Amino acid sequence: MADPDVDVNRELGVLEAELKRLEAEYNMFFAGRLPRPPWETRTRVDGLVKRLDRMHMSNYGERFRFTTLQTRFARSVDLWDRGLKAREEGRSGPFAQSRPMAEKPQPSKDRVLTIATLSDPMSQMDKVQDLYQSLAEARREAGEEAIPFHKFAELIRTQVGALREKGNDEVAFRVALKDGKVAFTARPLRGAAKSEE
Numbered sequence: 001m002a003d004p005d006v007d008v009n010r011e012l013g014v015l016e017a018e019l020k021r022l023e024a025e026y027n028m029f030f031a032g033r034l035p036r037p038p039w040e041t042r043t044r045v046d047g048l049v050k051r052l053d054r055m056h057m058s059n060y061g062e063r064f065r066f067t068t069l070q071t072r073f074a075r076s077v078d079l080w081d082r083g084l085k086a087r088e089e090g091r092s093g094p095f096a097q098s099r100p101m102a103e104k105p106q107p108s109k110d111r112v113l114t115i116a117t118l119s120d121p122m123s124q125m126d127k128v129q130d131l132y133q134s135l136a137e138a139r140r141e142a143g144e145e146a147i148p149f150h151k152f153a154e155l156i157r158t159q160v161g162a163l164r165e166k167g168n169d170e171v172a173f174r175v176a177l178k179d180g181k182v183a184f185t186a187r188p189l190r191g192a193a194k195s196e197e
């Protein structure tokens with residue numbers, strides 16, 4: 001006579017594999033990759049659960065494993081049914097796809113992120129680094145790519161040099177968000193010259 005433990009373990013393994021397959025098929029259905037719900041797989045898993053529920057399991061480990069799988073199946077069925085009902089009613093249900101970020105989120109308001117004053121960028125690299133981090137974060141928030149640090153540092157050096165030649169000792173750099181776009185400005189602290197990126 002065959003060992004009943006081997007049959008129960010084998011059946012539990014089959015149930016677990018079929019349950020994983022069913023979960024994957026429902027995920028594909030709700031993602032729009034399958035045209036209809038996986039009713040055949042669901043019926044097969046439901047039959048396995050019912051058959052195992054009628055079996056006698058003297059081993060507590062097997063009983064625990066079965067109860068865990070049975071509970072997982074019951075909770076998943078409830079979730080899938082709610083998702084199907086919501087879809088039929090035209091509501092967003094538990095499987096609602098989040099909208100892709102094709103639309104840029106509306107900026108909450110215009111704001112200044114950072115203001116830094118520089119007189120000699122080469123000796124004030126910590127300020128240049130902080131200013132770069134602020135600009136990179138602002139560009140990410142606006143959906144733009146960050147510029148490489150070496151190009152940014154060269155821009156800062158050029159701007160400070162140009163404004164110093166006009167008789168300005170210090171230059172104030174400002175990173176701001178305006179109308180969802182990044183504004184990076186350099187303004188002399190003394191004088192009226194202004195330059196923008």
